[in-house]
Amino acid sequence: MKLRLPLSWVEWLGAHRVLRRPYFLACEVPEAPATLAPRVLYHEVRDGYPKWAHLTCPHCGEHIQLQTAQARQRWTLSVDWLNRPTVSPSIWETQGCGAHFFVRRGKLVWADGERR
Numbered sequence: 001m002k003l004r005l006p007l008s009w010v011e012w013l014g015a016h017r018v019l020r021r022p023y024f025l026a027c028e029v030p031e032a033p034a035t036l037a038p039r040v041l042y043h044e045v046r047d048g049y050p051k052w053a054h055l056t057c058p059h060c061g062e063h064i065q066l067q068t069a070q071a072r073q074r075w076t077l078s079v080d081w082l083n084r085p086t087v088s089p090s091i092w093e094t095q096g097c098g099a100h101f102f103v104r105r106g107k108l109v110w111a112d113g114e115r116r
């Protein structure tokens with residue numbers, strides 16, 4: 001069994017400066033969320049099966065969907081006990097704004113190293 005703090009606790013600790021809130025926090029949802037909060041990575045898991053990760057693009061705010069379903073897995077998502085997601089490989093919005101970034105332990109890392 002994996003131990004993980006409830007997301008609300010991590011948000012609380014971040015708000016009270018006990019912890020620094022990472023750029024992204026992950027939360028598991030049973031279906032695709034109707035609206036996405038920025039800086040939250042939603043992992044859609046249906047009946048125990050990973051399907052998609054949903055997040056908003058840190059550059060343009062577009063909805064990004066990453067396939068995490070095992071049969072056609074394109075991305076690997078792991079989440080640590082503080083709900084910090086790590087996604088591999090990188091996320092590259094080739095059809096959209098061109099943003100190219102990594103998510104590592106909740107941190108947003110731009111692939112070009114400088115763009116904000």
Ligand SMILES: [Zn+2]
Nearest residue numbers: 057059060097
């Ligand atoms: Zn974008």
